[in-house]
Amino acid sequence: MSKNLPVTGGCQCGKIRYAMHTEPQNAHVCHCRMCQRATGGLFAALAGAPKDRLKWTKGAPTFFASSNLATRGFCPDCGTPLTFAFNDPEARIYVTIGSLDNPELAAVTCQYGVEGKLSFVNFCEDLPKERTGEAEGQEEFFKSLKSNQYMD
Numbered sequence: 001m002s003k004n005l006p007v008t009g010g011c012q013c014g015k016i017r018y019a020m021h022t023e024p025q026n027a028h029v030c031h032c033r034m035c036q037r038a039t040g041g042l043f044a045a046l047a048g049a050p051k052d053r054l055k056w057t058k059g060a061p062t063f064f065a066s067s068n069l070a071t072r073g074f075c076p077d078c079g080t081p082l083t084f085a086f087n088d089p090e091a092r093i094y095v096t097i098g099s100l101d102n103p104e105l106a107a108v109t110c111q112y113g114v115e116g117k118l119s120f121v122n123f124c125e126d127l128p129k130e131r132t133g134e135a136e137g138q139e140e141f142f143k144s145l146k147s148n149q150y151m152d
């Protein structure tokens with residue numbers, strides 16, 4: 001086990017803290033429109049763990065079901081986006097890389113949702129890219145997605 005474990009983080013006001021009892025997995029950015037809206041940023045930057053390896057050590061987030069397939073956790077007091085997870089219990093829960101105490105522990109290795117990548121975002125161009133639903137077996141899954149986000 002690495003001396004870095006657990007990997008800790010939390011929201012900007014400090015009322016919510018977490019500990020990941022694993023190395024951050026599948027660190028990525030997602031450029032999809034839903035991640036832009038959910039974070040208020042140009043993309044989401046996320047690092048994952050098996051759901052049972054992420055423990056809330058202080059407080060707990062509020063969760064918004066951004067679609068029928070996934071929820072996103074945030075601090076209800078300060079608004080920091082904290083998590084993303086598909087509802088499948090076997091799926092990883094992801095934390096926002098910027099909420100880690102040491103974001104250097106979660107170097108981004110791939111880019112998802114590139115169909116939503118903004119024209120002026122030039123970022124990690126050398127990393128593998130994937131469109132939403134492009135991966136093996138994911139097309140049907142994403143066809144069933146019903147967004148709960150406001151989109152105008």
Ligand SMILES: [Zn+2]
Pocket residue numbers: 011012013014015016075076077078079080
């Ligand atoms: Zn907070």
Ligand SMILES: [Zn+2]
Pocket residue numbers: 030031032033034035036044113
């Ligand atoms: Zn996304």
